[in-house]
Amino acid sequence: MTQRRRSDERASGSDDRAVSPVVGTALLLGITVILATVIGTVVLDVGVGSADAPQVTLSFSVADDGGDQVVELHHEGGEPLVAEEIVVRTEQGDEYDLSSDRLVTGERTVMVNDTGDAIGPDDVERVTVVWQDPRGSTESVLGTFRP
Template structure:
């Protein structure tokens, strides 16, 4: 038979060890969560660009015809066209852009530069390019 004071000592020895481990774990988790948001990383967690592919079919001095050839469906309102690094004030028809659909994007700010230019379609919520190609506008 065990002495009564020995069983109490064993029970008390387990409790502080578990308590310390739990306190350390909670502190580490809280520090990681707070650190993530303080450093601004929490705002970027859900902002990833969708995957899609496009081809440029043709262009004029103030419009460009693009066909979506694959990938996820995209909301046209979330897309911005950039030519040579400058966002173009353009009217992209606002609806869902499905694979196989062609859209003509007309520049509202005038003619695009002649010669080769970098054409990008930017997913505005994430700020990432979903399409990038050099195109000859001459």
């Protein structure tokens, strides 16, 4: 009788042991799939994200505009700037737009507010040119000027 009990115990014990390798294999497979997805997304830069800010070199100067001094923005090199994506801010929180629709290498423009007034060097202590991602809510500072 002792032998029967041992064989019965082995038979019932083998059913419990078979579950462990199956669960372990399923967990390893799941972890592998998740890791592959994460690594693939990071390496291939796939997924919903923001556009990269334009690589551009900007400079500023003060120019005479019909007797008034205005701050000019110079595009020294790099990618073209689309005016709809550019906001010029002062330290007071005022926002200005570019006076042209597009700014490419070698061009200059003044920054104007809603009423058409340009930024004067005596009006501000700091001017910051900011690119706004058209597909998201991110911003990048492209340049800063202190007259």
